[in-house]
Amino acid sequence: MRSLWPLPANPWPHGMVISVDDLPHPVIELLFIRSAWGIAQDLELPALDPQPRAGNSAVPETASRDDWSQRWKHQWQRIWDWYVIHDPGIHPTQEQLRSMSRPGQPLNSIFPPFWAAEHGDAGIDHDALRDWENLLMPRHLRHSLEEEPERVCLPALIKAWETGIEEIVTPPYAGYFAQRLSRKVLVVSAATRADPGLYKRALDMASSAAPGT
Numbered sequence: 001m002r003s004l005w006p007l008p009a010n011p012w013p014h015g016m017v018i019s020v021d022d023l024p025h026p027v028i029e030l031l032f033i034r035s036a037w038g039i040a041q042d043l044e045l046p047a048l049d050p051q052p053r054a055g056n057s058a059v060p061e062t063a064s065r066d067d068w069s070q071r072w073k074h075q076w077q078r079i080w081d082w083y084v085i086h087d088p089g090i091h092p093t094q095e096q097l098r099s100m101s102r103p104g105q106p107l108n109s110i111f112p113p114f115w116a117a118e119h120g121d122a123g124i125d126h127d128a129l130r131d132w133e134n135l136l137m138p139r140h141l142r143h144s145l146e147e148e149p150e151r152v153c154l155p156a157l158i159k160a161w162e163t164g165i166e167e168i169v170t171p172p173y174a175g176y177f178a179q180r181l182s183r184k185v186l187v188v189s190a191a192t193r194a195d196p197g198l199y200k201r202a203l204d205m206a207s208s209a210a211p212g213t
Contacts, residue, residue: 011154018150018157019088019167022193023136026079026112027171030072032129033057033115039069040076049174049191050135055128062122071119078113084182085109088167136172136190152196156203160186163207168193178202180209 031048034040036057059065087109103118115121150157150168164183171177173189176198181187186206192198 012151013158013161016158016161017089017166018161020150021088021167021169022190023133024169024171025133026082026114027169028133028136029115029124029129030076030079031171032132033124034072036125036128037065037068037123039065040072042069043073043076046173046175046177046189048172049189050132050172052132053128055125055131057125057128058123060123075113075115075118078107080181082107082112083167083169083185083187086112086167086185149193149196149199153200153203156200156207159207160203163209165203165206176201178205180206 031045032052034045035048035052036054037059039059059068063071085107090110092110105113105117107113116124145151165180165186166184167186169181169185169187170190170193171187174191175189176192177187177189178192178201179187186202188199188202192202
């Protein structure tokens, strides 16, 4: 989001561009798989809100549960590494999308790594995943521009942007969660972004945190 016109009465800085990934599908898909398959439980992550139902999801028998856990952890790290290099201002062509979604492709700044591209979609109940995404969606809908969390917390957002923040990613975690992933990326829980007090706290944290790479 950005201000299109440098009007004197417009409090949004004309040069400020903030990308908000409020339904980050690759992250949501991985969190669904972890919950539905019961894998990678030794990795500490916040609780999910709401909790997804597994439906008919089940760990594929083509590998052991430990192997799937290790594959999941590898993919989890890759998606956050991708957000560090992501350039939301670039839009891929169809040919680029086809080439980037092949297994074993290195990370690029345009297209995120998807679980299915590397491991297929066996064991995933897509109806249950879609139901969960539908549950997550209403909380991101706003009645007006003024009610957008970024508008409500604009002074704190401006300070965070001045320190380098350009993209905000909101996994469906319960309660307060905020992490400055890199100089450009702030990760906050959906619950945090939905609460002006918590969101301001997260943005203030980002402003005071030493910028990374």
